[in-house]
Amino acid sequence: MLNLISFPSSALGSLGQIALLLALAFTLAGLALAVVGGIRADARVVEAARRATWAVFALLTLGILVLMVALLKDDFTVRYVAEHSMRSSPTWIKVTSLWGALEGSILLWAWLLSGFAFILSLTLRRDALRPWALGTMFVSLLFFVGICATIASPFTPVSVLLADGRGPNPALQNHWMMAVHPVLLYLGFVGLSVPFAYAVAALVTGRLSDHWVVVTRRWTLVAWTFLTAAIVAGGWWSYETLGWGGYWAWDPVENASFIPWLLTTAFLHSIQIQEKRGLMRSWNVWLIVLAYSSTVLGTFLNRSGIVQSVHAFAGGPVGPVFLGFLAFLLIVGIGLAAWRAPALRDEAEVPSPVSREGAFLAGNWLFLVFAFMVLLGTLFPTFVEAAQGRRDASVGPAFYNAFAIPLGLGLLLLMGVGPLLPWRRADGQGLMRALVPLLASGMGAALIAFVFGIRSAGVLITIALAAYNIVGLGLLTARAARQAGGLGRTLQAQPRRYGAYTAHIGLVVLALGLAFSGAYRQDAQATLNLRAAPSTLLHEQLELTGLREVDRGFGQSTIASVSIDGKPFKARLNTYVQAPGTLFPAPAVRYGLLGDTYLVVTSIDPGGQWASVRLIESPLVSWIWWGTLIICLGAGLTLVSPARPVARAVPAGLAPATD
Amino acid sequence: MRGGVGCRLSAVEANSNRLTVKPSKRRKHLASCLLTSVFCLSLAHATAPATLPLTLPPAQEGRAVAIQRNLRCPLCDTGESIADSRSDISVKMRSSVREQIADGRSDSEIYTFFSQRYGNFVLLDPPKTGRNLLLWGAPLLALGGGGAALWAFLRRRGPAPAPDAAQDAEPYDSYLDQVRRDTGGGGT
Numbered sequence: 087m088l089n090l091i092s093f094p095s096s097a098l099g100s101l102g103q104i105a106l107l108l109a110l111a112f113t114l115a116g117l118a119l120a121v122v123g124g125i126r127a128d129a130r131v132v133e134a135a136r137r138a139t140w141a142v143f144a145l146l147t148l149g150i151l152v153l154m155v156a157l158l159k160d161d162f163t164v165r166y167v168a169e170h171s172m173r174s175s176p177t178w179i180k181v182t183s184l185w186g187a188l189e190g191s192i193l194l195w196a197w198l199l200s201g202f203a204f205i206l207s208l209t210l211r212r213d214a215l216r217p218w219a220l221g222t223m224f225v226s227l228l229f230f231v232g233i234c235a236t237i238a239s240p241f242t243p244v245s246v247l248l249a250d251g252r253g254p255n256p257a258l259q260n261h262w263m264m265a266v267h268p269v270l271l272y273l274g275f276v277g278l279s280v281p282f283a284y285a286v287a288a289l290v291t292g293r294l295s296d297h298w299v300v301v302t303r304r305w306t307l308v309a310w311t312f313l314t315a316a317i318v319a320g321g322w323w324s325y326e327t328l329g330w331g332g333y334w335a336w337d338p339v340e341n342a343s344f345i346p347w348l349l350t351t352a353f354l355h356s357i358q359i360q361e362k363r364g365l366m367r368s369w370n371v372w373l374i375v376l377a378y379s380s381t382v383l384g385t386f387l388n389r390s391g392i393v394q395s396v397h398a399f400a401g402g403p404v405g406p407v408f409l410g411f412l413a414f415l416l417i418v419g420i421g422l423a424a425w426r427a428p429a430l431r432d433e434a435e436v437p438s439p440v441s442r443e444g445a446f447l448a449g450n451w452l453f454l455v456f457a458f459m460v461l462l463g464t465l466f467p468t469f470v471e472a473a474q475g476r477r478d479a480s481v482g483p484a485f486y487n488a489f490a491i492p493l494g495l496g497l498l499l500l501m502g503v504g505p506l507l508p509w510r511r512a513d514g515q516g517l518m519r520a521l522v523p524l525l526a527s528g529m530g531a532a533l534i535a536f537v538f539g540i541r542s543a544g545v546l547i548t549i550a551l552a553a554y555n556i557v558g559l560g561l562l563t564a565r566a567a568r569q570a571g572g573l574g575r576t577l578q579a580q581p582r583r584y585g586a587y588t589a590h591i592g593l594v595v596l597a598l599g600l601a602f603s604g605a606y607r608q609d610a611q612a613t614l615n616l617r618a619a620p621s622t623l624l625h626e627q628l629e630l631t632g633l634r635e636v637d638r639g640f641g642q643s644t645i646a647s648v649s650i651d652g653k654p655f656k657a658r659l660n661t662y663v664q665a666p667g668t669l670f671p672a673p674a675v676r677y678g679l680l681g682d683t684y685l686v687v688t689s690i691d692p693g694g695q696w697a698s699v700r701l702i703e704s705p706l707v708s709w710i711w712w713g714t715l716i717i718c719l720g721a722g723l724t725l726v727s728p729a730r731p732v733a734r735a736v737p738a739g740l741a742p743a744t745d
Numbered sequence: 746m747r748g749g750v751g752c753r754l755s756a757v758e759a760n761s762n763r764l765t766v767k768p769s770k771r772r773k774h775l776a777s778c779l780l781t782s783v784f785c786l787s788l789a790h791a792t793a794p795a796t797l798p799l800t801l802p803p804a805q806e807g808r809a810v811a812i813q814r815n816l817r818c819p820l821c822d823t824g825e826s827i828a829d830s831r832s833d834i835s836v837k838m839r840s841s842v843r844e845q846i847a848d849g850r851s852d853s854e855i856y857t858f859f860s861q862r863y864g865n866f867v868l869l870d871p872p873k874t875g876r877n878l879l880l881w882g883a884p885l886l887a888l889g890g891g892g893a894a895l896w897a898f899l900r901r902r903g904p905a906p907a908p909d910a911a912q913d914a915e916p917y918d919s920y921l922d923q924v925r926r927d928t929g930g931g932g933t
Contacts, residue, residue, distance in 0.1 A: 482869025
């Protein structure tokens with residue numbers, strides 16, 4: 087039996103543990119109340135369930151505060167602090183240690199989930215969906231609070247009191263991005279639990295109102311924005327710390343965060359069909375159930391160690407529990423959907439293939455194939471291992487790129503045509519007329535790029551599609567501005583439309599960054615001697631100007647000062663006291679609008695005479711980060727309400743969404 | 746860079762292995778290659794001043810880099826390719842790839858060479874044969890199947906409204922429908 091509390095050994099630990107156990111009790115009570123309230127349709131019982139979320143949120147806040155205080159005060163009587171923190175770490179590392187290891191990250195997850203449940207409890211309408219949405223949030227909470235209060239509790243007593251903790255994982259101390267990426271990712275993953283709760287409530291009650299569409303879309307959009315930012319922040323972390331000059335390696339855990347992104351992106355488009363036309367209702371519910379399940383699958387892959395990945399540090403005893411939860415979600419989701427499918431039948435007429443709906447559905451098709459491909463590639467080595475009893479297969483970037491590039495280009499193509507098309511049915515000739523300037527500009531851009539010496543087919547197509555998208559959005563905006571009597575006026579009247587356009591432009595910028603940095607990255611290695619003549623690498627003059635060692639208390643840094651064409655670069659090799667033999671490179675990167683210069687030290691002479699370096703030059707990498715910023719701003723803009731949100735939504739739909 | 750000599754030596758040793766080991770013979774290579782790499786490491790330390798690596802003409806160099814990107818470091822648990830990994834075995838494998846290209850072997854011969862030594866595990870670009878056809882074929886099937894399903898759905902347009910109209914003669918009214926549902930009058 088698990089020993090959860092020991093009052094004499096740790097006061098803070100006991101307080102934290104009590105908070106978590108009480109939160110668990112309130113979660114159970116809230117779940118029971120929500121279900122009873124839902125079945126009996128008793129508003130007072132539902133109100134009690136609603137207030138239970140407040141208690142859970144307050145108690146988990148207490149738990150997380152206790153852990154933060156213990157980390158900052160170096161209280162090594164608390165197990166998590168003893169195992170994952172140490173005195174000599176700088177304060178920001180101590181703060182980020184809160185989510186630097188399994189127990190803390192589950193607690194953060196549970197806390198964010200309770201925070202979302204709290205916000206939901208304040209915003210839920212008093213309708214038939216309310217008890218079931220709350221109940222679903224309680225099921226998710228029960229799982230996460232249950233784990234962090236028992237098998238993965240950060241507060242269980244320590245057997246031997248340590249004078250100093252074992253310290254955080256070195257890979258996580260190497261870059262400040264570790265303070266950002268996991269939190270954003272959790273906000274994205276946890277954020278999807280709210281649309282999931284609405285989806286389950288809709289399935290249980292068989293009701294899908296206009297209001298359901300509006301709130302589900304908004305919550306999904308919020309989660310999607312965080313997820314987008316998190317995925318790219320993870321890529322940036324990889325770029326800045328792993329020393330290989332890349333940002334995306336199709337690592338299983340990267341894939342696990344990408345699959346929900348693909349599914350939610352598909353959902354954000356197909357929900358608009360439901361909003362405008364009352365179609366695709368059960369499909370949308372399915373997408374949400376799948377997207378939320380895929381976040382749990384991702385966490386399971388991350389935590390169970392069944393896939394090999396750069397995130398191997400995150401392993402722990404909770405893998406089977408996550409697998410159980412995943413199975414539960416899928417079984418309940420499929421069962422509910424099968425039971426309720428007749429209730430979610432579409433009333434409206436099926437759209438014509440050439441229409442906005444048709445473009446969205448074709449996009450959905452590509453997004454789902456994309457998600458399936460990534461899932462298959464991620465799990466294939468595990469399937470082979472299960473069948474053959476040993477690891478005998480790997481799936482690398484060659485496989486993913488073979489599918490991802492054509493699928494991505496196909497999506498860019500649809501992205502340009504979607505906004506041009508009217509709902510219901512497009513007039514073929516009108517569409518062709520609208521497409522001519524787009525196609526012409528795309529061809530023109532590709533031709534110019536070709537003249538400038540670009541020969542890679544993928545890059546040429548990306549450039550053509552980028553021009554085609556930008557010109558399309560530009561023409562649409564110009565026409566709308568002319569009709570509305572000014573750009574400002576149309577922007578004010580349609581923030582949502584221009585938010586979507588902005589996000590599309592961000593995606594175009596990102597796609598160009600991916601295409602150029604993927605195709606034209608240059609890479610060279612050399613060993614530089616101190617006080618030697620400059621050597622030429624990738625047309626740059628490299629000179630090693632100094633080598634020095636710095637003791638940072640929690641580890642050592644060897645800093646190689648290299649001058650590249652006269653500009654100083656300071657690349658580091660860090661070691662941390664937890665892993666004395668392992669070198670963690672911290673590359674020196676000079677960001678530029680047209681390309682980055684990236685210098686990483688691969689080894690340094692212990693005698694201080696030479697350093698081996700790798701110089702990487704990749705064009706347009708920073709466009710990936712800027713593009714993501716534009717996407718997130720655009721997504722934020724779509725959430726801005728126009729002056730009369732409800733009044734606008736209704737006349738916009740040709741056949742108002744049902745119920 | 747360091748240990749160029751050591752790794753050149755072991756690459757030569759690997760080359761001689763290649764002649765003696767029958768391709769069909771399967772065995773656990775990981776342990777032996779671990780030993781080799783430790784041996785390589787110790788040699789590397791013994792001969793610190795680095796010798797120049799084998800230089801290849803640009804076309805062959807491009808091939809070498811492409812192959813190195815598609816071979817997985819067999820001892821790293823991060824899934825890195827040998828092109829990106831800094832481990833000793835990756836250094837050794839990189840120089841072996843260059844040696845073999847200089848010897849005039851084809852890409853597939855080089856991949857076979859490594860898969861026989863370290864298992865299919867090192868092939869990051871799974872060959873499109875045998876069980877890997879499932880991997881490569883399933884996304885295509887999904888693309889085709891999904892496309893067919895989408896087409897069938899959009900084609901349903903013509904005949905679909907007829908049965909609905911037969912069931913429910915009055916024109917659809919969302920307000921009426923909502924009232925019906927809220928009063929439990931047959932919406933579900």
